Amino acid sequence: xxxxxxxxxxxxxxxxxxxxxxxxxxxxxxxxxxxxxxxxxxxxxxxxxxxxxxxxxxxxxxxxxxxxxxxxxxxxxxxxxxxxxxxxxxxxxxxxxxxxxxxxxxxxxxxxxxxxxxxxxxxxxxxxxxxxxxxxxxxxxxxxxxxxxxxxxxxxxxxxxxxxxxxxxxxxxxxxxxxxxxxxxxxxxxxxxxxxxxxxxxxxxx
Amino acid sequence: xxxxxxxxxxxxxxxxxxxxxxxxxxxxxxxxxxxxxxxxxxxxxxxxxxxxxxxxxxxxxxxxxxxxxxxxxxxxxxxxxxxxxxxxxxxxxxxxxxxxxxxxxxxxxxxxxxxxxxxxxxxxxxxxxxxxxxxxxxxxxxxxxxxxxxxxxxxxxxxxxxxxxxxxxxxxxxxxxxxxxxxxxxxxxxxxxxxxxxxxxxxxxx
Amino acid sequence: xxxxxxxxxxxxxxxxxxxxxxxxxxxxxxxxxxxxxxxxxxxxxxxxxxxxxxxxxxxxxxxxxxxxxxxxxxxxxxxxxxxxxxxxxxxxxxxxxxxxxxxxxxxxxxxxxxxxxxxxxxxxxxxxxxxxxxxxxxxxxxxxxxxxxxxxxxxxxxxxxxxxxxxxxxxxxxxxxxxxxxxxxxxxxxxxxxxxxxxxxxxxxx
Amino acid sequence: xxxxxxxxxxxxxxxxxxxxxxxxxxxxxxxxxxxxxxxxxxxxxxxxxxxxxxxxxxxxxxxxxxxxxxxxxxxxxxxxxxxxxxxxxxxxxxxxxxxxxxxxxxxxxxxxxxxxxxxxxxxxxxxxxxxxxxxxxxxxxxxxxxxxxxxxxxxxxxxxxxxxxxxxxxxxxxxxxxxxxxxxxxxxxxxxxxxxxxxxxxxxxx
Numbered sequence: 001x002x003x004x005x006x007x008x009x010x011x012x013x014x015x016x017x018x019x020x021x022x023x024x025x026x027x028x029x030x031x032x033x034x035x036x037x038x039x040x041x042x043x044x045x046x047x048x049x050x051x052x053x054x055x056x057x058x059x060x061x062x063x064x065x066x067x068x069x070x071x072x073x074x075x076x077x078x079x080x081x082x083x084x085x086x087x088x089x090x091x092x093x094x095x096x097x098x099x100x101x102x103x104x105x106x107x108x109x110x111x112x113x114x115x116x117x118x119x120x121x122x123x124x125x126x127x128x129x130x131x132x133x134x135x136x137x138x139x140x141x142x143x144x145x146x147x148x149x150x151x152x153x154x155x156x157x158x159x160x161x162x163x164x165x166x167x168x169x170x171x172x173x174x175x176x177x178x179x180x181x182x183x184x185x186x187x188x189x190x191x192x193x194x195x196x197x198x199x200x201x202x203x204x205x206x
Numbered sequence: 207x208x209x210x211x212x213x214x215x216x217x218x219x220x221x222x223x224x225x226x227x228x229x230x231x232x233x234x235x236x237x238x239x240x241x242x243x244x245x246x247x248x249x250x251x252x253x254x255x256x257x258x259x260x261x262x263x264x265x266x267x268x269x270x271x272x273x274x275x276x277x278x279x280x281x282x283x284x285x286x287x288x289x290x291x292x293x294x295x296x297x298x299x300x301x302x303x304x305x306x307x308x309x310x311x312x313x314x315x316x317x318x319x320x321x322x323x324x325x326x327x328x329x330x331x332x333x334x335x336x337x338x339x340x341x342x343x344x345x346x347x348x349x350x351x352x353x354x355x356x357x358x359x360x361x362x363x364x365x366x367x368x369x370x371x372x373x374x375x376x377x378x379x380x381x382x383x384x385x386x387x388x389x390x391x392x393x394x395x396x397x398x399x400x401x402x403x404x405x406x407x408x409x410x411x412x
Numbered sequence: 413x414x415x416x417x418x419x420x421x422x423x424x425x426x427x428x429x430x431x432x433x434x435x436x437x438x439x440x441x442x443x444x445x446x447x448x449x450x451x452x453x454x455x456x457x458x459x460x461x462x463x464x465x466x467x468x469x470x471x472x473x474x475x476x477x478x479x480x481x482x483x484x485x486x487x488x489x490x491x492x493x494x495x496x497x498x499x500x501x502x503x504x505x506x507x508x509x510x511x512x513x514x515x516x517x518x519x520x521x522x523x524x525x526x527x528x529x530x531x532x533x534x535x536x537x538x539x540x541x542x543x544x545x546x547x548x549x550x551x552x553x554x555x556x557x558x559x560x561x562x563x564x565x566x567x568x569x570x571x572x573x574x575x576x577x578x579x580x581x582x583x584x585x586x587x588x589x590x591x592x593x594x595x596x597x598x599x600x601x602x603x604x605x606x607x608x609x610x611x612x613x614x615x616x617x618x
Numbered sequence: 619x620x621x622x623x624x625x626x627x628x629x630x631x632x633x634x635x636x637x638x639x640x641x642x643x644x645x646x647x648x649x650x651x652x653x654x655x656x657x658x659x660x661x662x663x664x665x666x667x668x669x670x671x672x673x674x675x676x677x678x679x680x681x682x683x684x685x686x687x688x689x690x691x692x693x694x695x696x697x698x699x700x701x702x703x704x705x706x707x708x709x710x711x712x713x714x715x716x717x718x719x720x721x722x723x724x725x726x727x728x729x730x731x732x733x734x735x736x737x738x739x740x741x742x743x744x745x746x747x748x749x750x751x752x753x754x755x756x757x758x759x760x761x762x763x764x765x766x767x768x769x770x771x772x773x774x775x776x777x778x779x780x781x782x783x784x785x786x787x788x789x790x791x792x793x794x795x796x797x798x799x800x801x802x803x804x805x806x807x808x809x810x811x812x813x814x815x816x817x818x819x820x821x822x823x824x
Contacts, residue, residue: 030331032397052392100328102399106406109325119727121761121790122718125648131763132789143327147335171338172327184669190648193720200724202247204820236602243439258598284472308605312612315531349533351543376534377544408616442743442808464804512740514811518818519736555739555748583750584739614822 011037011045012061014095014181019047021185022099023054026110027192032100033173038087042066049077066200081147085155086177093177095184100173108168110202114149115140117169117194125190126165133136138191140168166191217243217251218267220301220387221316223254227391228305229260233398238306239379240283242294243387248272255283287353291361292383301390307381308402314346314374316408321346321374322399331396332371344397346374372397415468419433423457424473426507426593431459432510433597435466439604444512445585449593450499454478461489470534495557497567498589499594505589507596515607518554520580523616527552527580531608537602538577552580578603629655629663630679632799634712637665639803640717641672645810650718651791652695655799656705660684667695699765703773704795710723711795713802721813726758728787728820733758733786734758735812743808744783758786784809 003105015035022028022035033053036046044064051060063071066088066107068080083096107115114151117139117192123129123136139157144150150169177192179185219272221241228234228241239259243254250270253259257266269277272294274286289302313321317388329335329342350356356375364370371393372382384390384395427442427447434440434447444464448458456476461463463472474486481497497507501551510530519527535541535548551569554560570576577599578588588603590596633653639644640653651671654664662682665671669678681691686702689693701714725733741747741754757775762768768787776782783805784794792808796802799805 029399030328030392032328032331032399052388102402102406105326105328105399105402107411110408110410119761119789121787122648122650122723125650132761135765143325143338145339157729169327172323182670186648193647193650193723196720197404197724198409200720200817201727204724204728204817204824206410206412206824235605236534236598238537238605240536258594308608308612311532311534311605312609312616315613316616349531349544351545375533377531405612405616412616412618441811442740442804444740444743444811464749502758514818517738517740517811518815518822521819539644555737555750557751564652583737611818611822617820618824 005039007039008045008060008061008063011039012058013062015045015047016056016058018095018097018185019053020179020190022097023052025101025192026172027099027101027188028053029100034098036080036083036087036096038094039063041070043071044068044080044084044087045184046083047074049075078145078147081151081188082107082154082175085151086175087154089158090177092179093184094179096175096177097180097188098132098173098175099188099192101195103192104168104174105171107195107199108170108172108174110199111140113140114138115198117198117206120194120197122193124203125186130160136165138166138168138174138202139164140170143170143172210308211245213245214251214269215264216266217245218264221251221253221267222262222264223277224301224387225262226393228303228307231307231398232240233305233307233379233394234259235306237330237343240285240289240304242286242289242293242302244258244300245269249277250274250286250290250293252282252286252289255281255351284351284353287357288360288381291311291357292381295364296360296383299390300385301387302381302383303394304379304381305394305398306354307398307401308396309405310374310380313401313405314376314378316382317346320344321404323404326400328396328399331392334369342371344372344374344380345370349376349378404406417451420453420457420473420475421470423451423517424470424482427457427459427473428470429577430507430509430593430597431465431468431518434509434554435464437513437604439511439513439600440465441512446491446495446506446510448492448495448499449489450506451475452519456480456492456496456499457600458488458492458495461487490557490559493563494566494587497563497617498587500568501567502589504591505596506591507593508587508589509583509596510587511600513604514613515541515604516580516586517583519607519611520582520584525552526550527610529610532606532609534602537598540575548577549575549576552582555582555584570583623657625657626679627676627680629657630676631664633665633679634674634676635704635805636671636713636715637671637674640715640806641789643719643810645719645791645806646671647718652697652701652716654698654701654705654714657681661689662686662702662705663744664694664698664701667693696763696765699769700772700793702707703757703769704793706735707740707773708795710797711802712797713799714793714795715802715806716791717806717810718808721781721810721817722786724790725766725813725817726788726790726792728817729758729807731758732756732794733816738806738812738815743804746781754783756784756786756792757782758788761788761790 034047048060048062062074068084117136121132168174176187217261240253268280275289323342327338374380446459460472460474475483480492529548533544580586588599628763666678680742681689686698735754739750740801794805
């Protein structure tokens, strides 16, 4: 296949490794979650629909154009549109990760339209955060099987935010991204840590 | 042994691998749980009674007929009848898995005759579920050491359900199945995730 | 060293493997816990005081006589007496394990002199238990740095029990044993599962 | 580089191994935490700012002088001053570890200026503790991005304590140290176990 460049292969391998790591951390159970990388020509390498992210093979990574249309005949994840919109919005990011952890799922069902995070040193792992003494607010969107509609809601919200680092979908995990895979995985670990802390705080402070 | 066909060996190896995976996830502690596969002649390969499912050897997988009678002189798990009834009911399924996790055990003791699951994206990992916006109901049966009686109760309930994907036994883990081992393991991961979420929701919403 | 027979080496290796497994399960943090095996001459192979049980070397296993006196000049664990008393009482057991898990520690601080376990299928992993529909009672002893005194209290209690499978020391983990290492490890996994379930039940039923 | 002695290489490797272990235990998520070792000439080997502690390479360990000034042009962790002050105070310790666990983070936000630990057998894993029947008090400092100021507050408190084994920073993990890496890691495991127990006790005793 002509489009399977060495850049595609390299980024597909990076996604396979990321999937294995997220699976070992329990963040992509069953066939949940999806992972993508931007290629230098603007197309996107993304996980095929319905595969287990902890056991990805090269053939489980496919190619879509910047609008999310399949370029190789395979069916991309239903949520591909959420990925491509992020690449369009943030022109410098190279990876988008969507983990689906217990902590994110439960916490997203317990909070309103925003999750507020304060006084955690680990907030400094997020972009442009230089002190624990600040508030990071993550939007929590209602889950929706209509991706066009969900993507519009997400876009309308992110339009009004300054340099957001991620968002939650209720009952459905979270999205985060980065300038490199290392960046994106650091955001995943920081958010997951924060979600677990917040859940424990709520258990103990009721 | 004549009955140890290459198909038996292959499916026994698949069960050994599944046992190792479930054990690493903490879902078959001590000698709990049991695993089976249907062979093309209708007989069933199933774990021998009393073995640790994380450390299965080929000799720990035995052969029973469609009624659960031993075909090789070994003693099958006490719960073999629950497996064979499922193979009889669902003529297309190839694997039945019975994990025994903390979350399933505790949750089954806290709910009534049914566990209702709603608004979780991961419900879509179950057969015939296409949206989070639905209710999946799992029956919870009273534990019983009399397998004939328990099997009758399970059957009477499943008779009235449309395409159920699993059930719980109180204080005793859960059963799920699939058209392939991959399917069945996906159901295990989805249910375990849902049980953990539900327990946390109950802790936080009391 | 003359006493280092091949039987000693074999059982020391078994203890090293058990320590690695218990450590991977988080049950022997820091230098907590201790492990022993009976030799055919009645002496006991036991872990040396103060070693990490997840990283045992052959030189971390020492020899004591049936009264717990060192036979090789090394200092045995302070709790050696609890092991030797169990070997004296139960003449058929071959291994005694003392894990020190979070669940056992917390649960032992929350209950009175007995922990009652009922309606769990996994109780059947314990000796002489054939149904979930029974009560298994585990004694919970006050922690004591005076081992002679603690051993007397334990003995006085066990004298009055029929075939107990383990006991807890408050804030200090639990003891269990078996006719083989496989038996003893099965009891560890069953108890740990039960302790985790009981803690969750108490969290949810307050 | 001249300063990269074989002693430096050896201790850098020890820190790399410690980072991998702490990461596997979930105690250094994202790029949190930092690790250091004292060299025989009084300088300190310490992790470079912003690296993932589970994936350290030799080039991620740098050299600072006893006041925390970089000796090799790299930027040390912002918290280097907390390490060097500990080496100055406790002239015999060789390693300082700063893990950043969920349990330490949440617990530090729930307690006041001190965390009191009592009646845990595992307290004996700490220096100079010989019985569970005592109180170990850990100071909990307010988090501060001004390291000079934070270091002064820590020093003023430790001045008044007898042989402390660690301290917490609110919302920001804990510090502990030891005469050897083995010692320091034992303290990490003991504290982490105690923090998890204390959180569970608080959940259950509210």
